[in-house]
Amino acid sequence: MSEHTQVYDYVVIGGGTAGSVIASRLTENPDVTVAVVEGGPSDVGRDDVLTLRRWMGLLGGELDYDYPTTEQPRGNSHIRHSRARVLGGCSSHNTLIAFKPLPSDWAEWEAAGAEGWGAALMEAYYARLLNNVVPVDEKDRNAIARDFVDAAQKALGVPRIEGFNRAPFTEGAGFFDLAYHPEDNKRSSASVAYLHPVMDERPNLALLLETWAYKLELDGTRATGVHVRRKDGEEILVRARREVVLCAGAVDSPRLLLHSGIGPRADLEALGIPVVHDLPGVGENLLDHPESVIVWETEGPIPENSAMDSDAGLFVRRDPGQPGPDLMFHFYQIPFTDNPERLGYERPPYGVSMTPNIPKPRSRGRLYLTSADPAVKPALDFRYFTDEDDYDARTLVDGIRIAREIARTEPLAGWLRREVAPGPHVTGDEELSEYARRVAHTVYHPAGTCRMGDAADELAVVDPELRVRGLDGLRIADASVFPTMTAVNPMIGVLMVGERAVDLIGGGA
Numbered sequence: 001m002s003e004h005t006q007v008y009d010y011v012v013i014g015g016g017t018a019g020s021v022i023a024s025r026l027t028e029n030p031d032v033t034v035a036v037v038e039g040g041p042s043d044v045g046r047d048d049v050l051t052l053r054r055w056m057g058l059l060g061g062e063l064d065y066d067y068p069t070t071e072q073p074r075g076n077s078h079i080r081h082s083r084a085r086v087l088g089g090c091s092s093h094n095t096l097i098a099f100k101p102l103p104s105d106w107a108e109w110e111a112a113g114a115e116g117w118g119a120a121l122m123e124a125y126y127a128r129l130l131n132n133v134v135p136v137d138e139k140d141r142n143a144i145a146r147d148f149v150d151a152a153q154k155a156l157g158v159p160r161i162e163g164f165n166r167a168p169f170t171e172g173a174g175f176f177d178l179a180y181h182p183e184d185n186k187r188s189s190a191s192v193a194y195l196h197p198v199m200d201e202r203p204n205l206a207l208l209l210e211t212w213a214y215k216l217e218l219d220g221t222r223a224t225g226v227h228v229r230r231k232d233g234e235e236i237l238v239r240a241r242r243e244v245v246l247c248a249g250a251v252d253s254p255r256l257l258l259h260s261g262i263g264p265r266a267d268l269e270a271l272g273i274p275v276v277h278d279l280p281g282v283g284e285n286l287l288d289h290p291e292s293v294i295v296w297e298t299e300g301p302i303p304e305n306s307a308m309d310s311d312a313g314l315f316v317r318r319d320p321g322q323p324g325p326d327l328m329f330h331f332y333q334i335p336f337t338d339n340p341e342r343l344g345y346e347r348p349p350y351g352v353s354m355t356p357n358i359p360k361p362r363s364r365g366r367l368y369l370t371s372a373d374p375a376v377k378p379a380l381d382f383r384y385f386t387d388e389d390d391y392d393a394r395t396l397v398d399g400i401r402i403a404r405e406i407a408r409t410e411p412l413a414g415w416l417r418r419e420v421a422p423g424p425h426v427t428g429d430e431e432l433s434e435y436a437r438r439v440a441h442t443v444y445h446p447a448g449t450c451r452m453g454d455a456a457d458e459l460a461v462v463d464p465e466l467r468v469r470g471l472d473g474l475r476i477a478d479a480s481v482f483p484t485m486t487a488v489n490p491m492i493g494v495l496m497v498g499e500r501a502v503d504l505i506g507g508g509a
């Protein structure tokens with residue numbers, strides 16, 4: 001089929017978390033035309049997507065790109081990285097836990113060269129968000145999760161936090177804020193909040209759904225559009241009069257750059273991809289929040305009410321010298337045994353789990369291509385637990401010990417019949433580390449693969465205005481631009497990147 005051309009002012013590649021924000025804001029100006037190239041279908045009318053509590057049913061299904069990791073000698077090689085293939089992106093299949101990044105996160109970004117991204121300025125972008133961010137509703141607060149919060153507070157002496165986004169914190173236990181509508185458990189995802197209200201009313205907004213972007217079009221050093229393939233095989237060159245904005249996420253943004261010849265020269269040459277622009281940082285600095293899991297059998301069934309089965313959590317700061325928390329826990333009202341089962345552990349009929357994770361992991365991974373064929377998934381080598389001081393693994397060992405302290409404390413203790421995994425006999429540092437790493441999972445937070453940095457930083461992919469270094473007409477706005485990992489779950493940070501990108505582009509009404 002021959003390729004034809006469509007022209008818009010802006011082409012947004014990826015109608016996901018950040019992309020939905022940008023497309024919505026840019027088209028507030030009726031004189032500006034925007035095309036969104038989105039690989040997945042619409043989420044409108046899809047209860048399987050829009051009902052928050054059904055999130056687990058989406059993992060690994062037809063709306064999941066489902067990226068494997070490379071072998072992880074120090075970790076778990078079986079982790080599958082879910083990435084949503086649907087309008088709203090990962091905000092359409094995640095758990096919508098909503099944390100404004102902490103002031104210490106923004107300070108770290110600034111120190112890494114993201115000039116102008118300090119906490120005071122970023123506050124305005126949080127205020128702009130259209131998502132319905134509310135604390136877990138009273139009716140969704142399960143009795144065992146309430147007792148987890150009480151026990152954590154008592155066992156560790158940390159404060160109870162009601163509204164994690166009200167003020168910066170370093171420690172505390174409580175129910176999360178979620179981007180949802182408690183009355184019907186519907187998502188307040190990026191697409192629901194930003195696109196649904198306007199998508200049928202704005203002739204200047206074109207949603208090209210089930211359309212895959214496989215190569216950027218460049219005229220010299222200027223990005224002028226993108227080559228896409230529609231579901232029926234039709235190929236289109238979607239041109240941008242003003243800018244191309246890449247919002248395909250931490251996996252697919254670097255993937256598209258690499259297939260377009262933008263990346264580390266030697267890697268591209270080795271695969272026979274013509275080098276358009278040597279940019280060594282593309283795919284480097286692959287970050288994540290790794291987690292482990294402790295599972296208990298409960299004395300019997302747990303009440304059913306919940307927003308999405310992991311409604312409460314805990315932050316701890318073990319090292320008072322740190323500006324923010326250095327250990328985080330999600331509490332699951334279900335026995336989360338996917339990884340332990342592979343090691344021979346059983347799934348109890350009724351149970352709960354705590355998943356300690358590393359807010360500021362030190363291991364750094366890398367994303368790279370293994371083929372010049374754009375259909376082949378890239379390799380994701382997170383290099384889990386490879387940091388020099390073994391900080392990451394030690395953090396999870398501390399996490400298991402702290403989780404046990406909480407489990408021994410009333411009012412939680414009375415619910416629990418026995419520890420299923422790793423089991424009370426596993427107590428030594430070495431054994432705990434081995435267990436923690438082999439059952440390690442991801443909190444699904446890949447980031448950093450096109451990181452922002454200053455002009456002197458050769459491994460930076462975008463400058464503080466989100467422009468790709470050395471090229472014109474091309475910005476990136478999604479989780480890939482994170483210079484470092486936020487201590488908290490990243491989605492709100494991604495939405496704020498989207499809002500800020502609109503200002504930097506100079507668009508919007």
Ligand SMILES: Cc1cc2nc3c(=O)[nH]c(=O)nc-3n(C[C@H](O)[C@H](O)[C@H](O)COP(=O)(O)OP(=O)(O)OC[C@H]3O[C@@H](n4cnc5c(N)ncnc54)[C@H](O)[C@@H]3O)c2cc1C
Nearest residue numbers: 014016017018039089090094096097213249252479489491
């Ligand atoms: C299961 C799960 C649970 C999570 N829970 C939470 C949570 O509770 N709280 C939190 O803060 N964070 C959570 N996260 C992380 C958070 O959702 C992500 O960090 C964030 O949504 C990423 O946004 P993004 O804009 O970078 O990418 P995405 O939202 O993934 O958007 C990328 C979009 O681009 C499209 N796309 C990609 N490549 C192409 C291409 N070549 N052509 C066309 N379209 C393309 C995709 O279809 C997708 O819609 C979770 C993630 C997952 C997977």
